[in-house]
Amino acid sequence: MNLLDRLNVDMKEAMKKKEKQKLSVIRMVKSSLQNEAIKLGQELTDEDALTVLNRELKQRKDSLHEFEKANREDLAAKVRDEITILEIYMPEQLSEEEVSEIVKATISEVGASSKADMGKVMGAIMPKVKGKADGGLINRLVQQHLS
Known part of the structure; x- marks a missing residue:
């Protein structure tokens, strides 16, 4: 199952379970994937999708760093949750x-x-x-x- 199919399945599940945070993150990732496909003018390969996912994760980590530096724990907690959700879709990390x-x-x-x-x-x-x-x-x- 490729990433987009997996996101669609998880999105339906999040809707049924009324998991707003997870649903929001999945929609953001799907939107980024669609924008990248439009930019490239073709269907995304798994490697392209992974690049987009990496970019999204890096943006969240950068935001987390800035929120922690500014002592905004409310925003940092939200971004930490988003990072946790995004990491589900990343390949297993090397030690x-x-x-x-x-x-x-x-x-x-x-x-x-x-x-x-x-x-x-x-x-x-x-x-x-x-x-x-x-x-x-x-x-x-x-x-x-x-x-």
């Missing part, structure tokens, strides 16, 4: 050890030796772990292994 192994393998693959090669390494890693690991974690691990 830090798994990401570290991928980083080591990619560094040797591209022949990187210093922090000057950081861009080359990041460019090679990101397609491998797309949606399965946080970019900040990857960045930190690459810096550790290149120093």
